[in-house]
Amino acid sequence: MAALVAIVLLPFVADALPWGDGVNRVLPTFPAFQLIEQYPDVMPAWAAVTVLGAWAVGLLAVVIVARRV
Structure with a gap:
């Protein structure tokens, strides 16, 4: 949930930079x-x-690595 909120809000924060x-x-x-x-x-x-x-590929890679740990 936190990652989804960060992805949605990050463009607005990045506009200030x-x-x-x-x-x-x-x-x-x-x-x-x-x-x-x-x-x-x-x-x-x-x-x-x-x-x-x-x-999509990056998130799937994170899930695969997390499941193996």
Whole structure:
């Protein structure tokens, strides 16, 4: 639950930072918005799918490692 809240709130915190735009491009929120065309000029569609896929693979890797420990 805490991770979900952090992922949702992190883009708003990152906007306050000088390098926040770069951070927001790799968080799952903005690529997802780009795919549903709320922010159509964030990144190309293939890059948005790649970012979202990397998040899914990364979280699955964390779960696999946690189960083996």
